[in-house]
Every structure is written in structure tokens, then in C-alpha cells.
Amino acid sequence: MPMHSDGQTAMTGARTEERIEPANSRGSPRLAPAAFGERFLRHPDLFPARQSGERWGEERVVVHFAGSDYVCDGLSTTQAAAIRERFGALCTASAPAARPSVNIRVFRAAAADFVDDDREWEFDFDLDYAPGVVRFAGFHFMGRLDGTATLRAALWTPEDSRLVSHAIFENVLRVVAAYHLLGQGGVLLHSAAVADGPGAHVFFGPSGAGKSTVSRLALAAHCAVLSDDMNALRLTADGVVAEKVPFAGDIGQTQETADGSYPVRGLFRLEKGEIPALRAMGAASAVAALLECAPFVNRNPYRYDELVAALQALGARLPVRVLTFAPDHRFRELLRMGTVQ
Amino acid sequence: MIRHTTVLAKSSDARYRNIGGEGVVVRQSAGEVLVVNGVGARVLDLLETRTPVGGLLDTLAAEYAIDRATLECDVLAYLQELLDAGIIEDASGGSPD
Numbered sequence: 170m171p172m173h174s175d176g177q178t179a180m181t182g183a184r185t186e187e188r189i190e191p192a193n194s195r196g197s198p199r200l201a202p203a204a205f206g207e208r209f210l211r212h213p214d215l216f217p218a219r220q221s222g223e224r225w226g227e228e229r230v231v232v233h234f235a236g237s238d239y240v241c242d243g244l245s246t247t248q249a250a251a252i253r254e255r256f257g258a259l260c261t262a263s264a265p266a267a268r269p270s271v272n273i274r275v276f277r278a279a280a281a282d283f284v285d286d287d288r289e290w291e292f293d294f295d296l297d298y299a300p301g302v303v304r305f306a307g308f309h310f311m312g313r314l315d316g317t318a319t320l321r322a323a324l325w326t327p328e329d330s331r332l333v334s335h336a337i338f339e340n341v342l343r344v345v346a347a348y349h350l351l352g353q354g355g356v357l358l359h360s361a362a363v364a365d366g367p368g369a370h371v372f373f374g375p376s377g378a379g380k381s382t383v384s385r386l387a388l389a390a391h392c393a394v395l396s397d398d399m400n401a402l403r404l405t406a407d408g409v410v411a412e413k414v415p416f417a418g419d420i421g422q423t424q425e426t427a428d429g430s431y432p433v434r435g436l437f438r439l440e441k442g443e444i445p446a447l448r449a450m451g452a453a454s455a456v457a458a459l460l461e462c463a464p465f466v467n468r469n470p471y472r473y474d475e476l477v478a479a480l481q482a483l484g485a486r487l488p489v490r491v492l493t494f495a496p497d498h499r500f501r502e503l504l505r506m507g508t509v510q
Numbered sequence: 511m512i513r514h515t516t517v518l519a520k521s522s523d524a525r526y527r528n529i530g531g532e533g534v535v536v537r538q539s540a541g542e543v544l545v546v547n548g549v550g551a552r553v554l555d556l557l558e559t560r561t562p563v564g565g566l567l568d569t570l571a572a573e574y575a576i577d578r579a580t581l582e583c584d585v586l587a588y589l590q591e592l593l594d595a596g597i598i599e600d601a602s603g604g605s606p607d
Contacts, residue, residue, distance in 0.1 A: 453532030453551075457543045460536065468538045473525040481529060 205297035206306035209284055216304060216311060220323035222276030231261045231270075232342070235401035235412040236430075237349055238264035239342060243275040251333035256415055271320045271349050273341065275332075278325035283309050294340055298469045305344055310337045314345060317472075318352050343416055346401070347465040351472060354479050355403035359462040362395035362411040362431070363387040369411045369431035371400060372492065373462045374439035382496050383439065395431070399464075402433065402483060409433040409486050435488050442493035445502060455489035456480045512589055514564030517602035518557055524597045526554050535597055544597070549574070553588060557598060563589065 206213035224243035230252045232239045238261070241252065253260045264270045294307025303314040310326040322345045324337075332338050347357040360373035361380035372383045384397035395413040403410055410430045438450065438458045450458065459480045460467050466476055483489075512518070520526060525536045533551030535544040546554065552573070556566050563586075571581055592598045 451532055451545075452530035453534050453545050456527075456529055457534045457545045460534070461543050467536075468541065470523075470525060470538050473536065473538070474527075477527050477529075477534065 205295050205304065206311075208295065209306045209308060210311065211282055211284060213306070215282075216306070217313065217323070217325060220274060220313065220315060220321060222278075222323070222325060225275055225277055225329065230256075231264045232256050232259050232415070233261050233264075233268075234259050234414055235346070235350065235355075236269065236403060237346075237353075238268050238270040239273060239345065239349075240264050240270050241273045241275060241338075245329055247329050248275065248332045248338075251330070252338060255333045255338075259415055269349070269353065271322060271345055273322040273324060273345060276323060276325045278311065278327050280309075280327040282311075283327065296344070296465065296468065298471055300471050303344065303348060303465075303469065305341070307340050308335065308337070310341065312341045312344065314348055320345065320349055320352065339416065343399075344465050346414060346416075347463075348472075350401055350403065351466050351476060351479060353403060354482060355401060356459070356463050356476070356479055356483070357414065357465070358400055358402055358459065359398065359464060360400045360402075361387075361397045362400040362413070362433075364393040364395065364431055365434065367432065368434040369395065370435055370437060371402065371411050371433055372437045372439050373459065375461060378439040379441055379494065379496070380439065383494065386496065404482060404486070407432065409483055433487055435490065436483070437490055437492035440491050440493045441495070443495050444493065445495065445499050446493040448491045448493075450489050450491055452481070452484055455484045459483065459489070512563055512586055512593070514562060514567070515602065516563045516600060517560055518563065518589060518593070518598045519560060519601035520554070520557060521596055521599045528555060537595065537597060540596070542595075544595075550588060553585060560601065562602070 204213065206216060210216070225248060226243065226245035228244040228246055228249035230241045230244060230249050232241065232252070244252070294305050297304040301315060301317055305312045309328050310324060312322065312324045315321050322341065324341045326332060326337055328335060328337055343357075350357050358371065358373055359375070359380070360371050361384045362369050362371045363383065372380055374380060381397045384394045387394050395411060396416070399414055399416045401412045401414050403412065409432070411433050412430050436459070456477060460476065463476060463480070466472055523537055523539050525538065527534050528551050531548045531551065533546040533554050535546060535554070536542070552570070553566070556569060561569070567582055567585060570585060571578055574581065589598065593600075
């Protein structure tokens, strides 16, 4: 009996290696921070141990996307107005009890608590994990998530008028959405989702794999794009659906993208090459490839089993394949291949 | 150097799942994801039992039709690679020399 299906005996030759995507594709790659929060906080050891503090105000804004409500409380009038302007039609007046929701409370923090430097804003921050707790710290904010199935989030910031313009609120919302989706058996995936009729193709891969290129080709071919950066994948009674999240990539910042919920026809790990081709992925390789594109949750050791189970469930419902593509007019052919094979 | 008496175990930083006969290994602090084939996954499964390397080789020799010298060479090289990558660690109480 050979040790390997093709008769090879060396085990190391069959090993593949991937690198987990940095938490934010537009942030600086940073794989091993020296200590949690020290780049952003003057006293990381004084990080809030529980969700309490002085509210900025009494305003509430509910942001609805991917089947859930994100209920933001304790906002000042200025902060609430900025969130409503940024998230537009996604903002609703109330959160129906029947819909899943997460509460995010916003508290004041002293500017002196944060490292003062020349940075303006960036999609880069530190994450730290404990059982049932995720802490995060970035430019002029601290945040924590408590719970697993039912989440509660808190944000501390000294920023009033710059809460939205400096991406503080969006940074927090990304983390909260990633964990909320995971709690529902879904995943926030670094991906480009392209609508094709009533369904969608989801193209994923690390930065540079071609998500934005595929999205531009899709738009040129008159296909709608949900997002070229991040999409929510959720398991529903009807299968896996892709839904737009309000975290725009390069394309979403400049033009209108599609809304709604689309049944996913296939998941494609992008790979650049001269000749368009599709090849199947084994179950383990599929999970590994998806795992590297599940930001914020894929480094949390306390949620690893849950994440792998969610990705296995996706892979069991959908074909996961490697798509080799060239940035040319053959894009429609790729979509057809993805549909019929 | 890994000896037959060495006991190896997954490091606290590594997470492992057997999926469809293959293995997915994550080193979360380093941000690395590895996929190992069926034999590699079987070795990682056996490490869960805290069996000394000699016992692990005996089990594999009984399961796979391969000469013992080749088996030992390949398995020890694989274990050393996992050790160097920080995926497994010496759990026998001493350093793996």
C-alpha cells in the first residue's frame, strides 16, 4: 500500500502552505504585533475590563445589512448624523425584535489615552482574544466584544466629528459583523461577489489575487458587483447566500454596487494565469483557502473550531474551486464555466 | 534530534482539524495555514495519543505497506519540519536533542 495516492512516499512534498490575510486588505500587513494595543494606546494595561463608561449622547442609529441589525447607542448628535450620512439607506429607525441584532455602545475616552502621532486614519488595528472576549485597539479607539452566540460591543473614542470620517466606526463595525456572522454560521469573506442573473459567483483570495480585477471585468461585461472587497456569506434554508456589506473596496468607493441577497452558485479561489481554467479543491484545501480570507476571526484560537465548522458547511453546500484567470475579455466564458461545470 | 522515546504534541499555538482525510493546520500567531495530506494527517492524529515516536512508527508501519527504513526517514523528517515550524513541541519533559 503506497503512502500517498500517487505512490509518493515523501509526506512533506504534499504539504501546501498559505498565509492568513492581514485583518484588513487595505491595511499594512502586520503579522506579529509586539504587544496588544501598544501602537495605539498610551496605557494598554488600562484597557476597559467591562463595557461601561460615559455615553457621548442619547442618539441611536440602527444599521441594517446581511440580515441583521447593528444597533448603535450612546451617540452624540454629530456622530449619529455622520453615521446616517455614511450608511444612507441601510439606516433604519428601529430594530424589529424578530431580526438578529447586535448592540454597540459608544463611550467617551480621553484623547490623552491614545498615542498621538502623524497618522490620520487607517484600516489597521490590533486584536486580542480571550474566551468569549475580543479586544481591539486602533487609531483613537478601543473596542471590545463580549459573548459568543449573543454579542455585545462597546467602543471608546475621543472622536466626535471624526468618528466616521476617520474610519473608527467602520473598523469597529467590521469586527462586530465578522463575529456576528460567525455566530450565525456564516462568514465575512475577503471576496468579490458578482451577480449573474438571480445568483452570484464569489471570488476570493488574498490581496493581489485579482478580486478588484474580476470586479472591473464583471462591470465591463455589464454584470452587477456586490463588493470587490468583503461580502457576507450566510447559510439559509435555501442554501448559501451572498450579501453586500457596507465596507467598500476600491470599486465601491467610486460607483454604485448591487444590493440584495443572492444565492451563491460557486466559490472560486482566484489565481492569475494565462489560460482560464477551473480545478476542484479537496475539502481540506477548500477550508484552508477560505480560512485565510476570513478576517478578524481566523486568528482567534477560541473560535477556530466554530470557524472551520462554518467553512466546512459552506464547502459541503457549494463547489469550491480554483479559478485561473487572465484579465481579458474571456471573463464571460469564466462565468459560464463556473455555472456549468 | 528526535529519538524513538521522544513524545511530541501539538503546540498550544497550533490548531488542527482532519477534514476528509486531509489535515488543516493553523499556526495562529504566525498567520500560517498548512494543508497536509492523508499520511501527514494520520501522523498528527496519532500525536494526540502522546505516544512516543517509536510507537508512532510501529503503528504507521502496520498501516502502510512501505519498508521500515523509508518510513522512519520520511516520518522523522516530517516531524522535524513540524517541530521547526512550531506546530508541534517536545512533550517528553526534555529538549528534543
